[in-house]
Amino acid sequence: MIQQFLSKQFMVFLITGGTAAAVNFCSRIIYNLWLSFSLSVIIAYITGMITAFVLAKLFVFKESQQSVHRSILFFTLVNLVAVLQTWLISMGLAYYLLPSLGMTSFVKEISHATGVIVPVFTSYLGHKHWSFK
Secondary structure (H helix, E strand, O other): OHHHHHOHHHHHHHHHHHHHHHHHHHHHHHHOOOOOHHHHHHHHHHHHHHHHHHHHHHHHOOOOOOOHHHHHHHHHHHHHHHHHHHHHHHHHHHHHHHHHOOOOOOHHHHHHHHHHHOOHHHHHHHHHHHHOO
């Protein structure tokens, strides 16, 4: 299992995923100008997810023999788990843990960035074995 995370494919996944995470993070800030933090996290995740699918299909899992429709279905299912992880971590940090530690600066940014980073490993495995099999 460790070898999977040391592969060239995983490194490219990190780069494309990092790009999608940046889209996710920056779009959350923009959405948050008009929407609640909670809703902004969800909509930003969807924005990042669309970016991630396109980049993963083009650069990471080029050898996939699965149809695009099937890949989209499994990609969405894997990301439903990941968005739940992202949302729970973001909300837990922003509204409970960081305030209890006395943090007041950049709480939403730290919370959301942490929430975006955590599902990297579970998402890679899900996409490798299901989305782009």
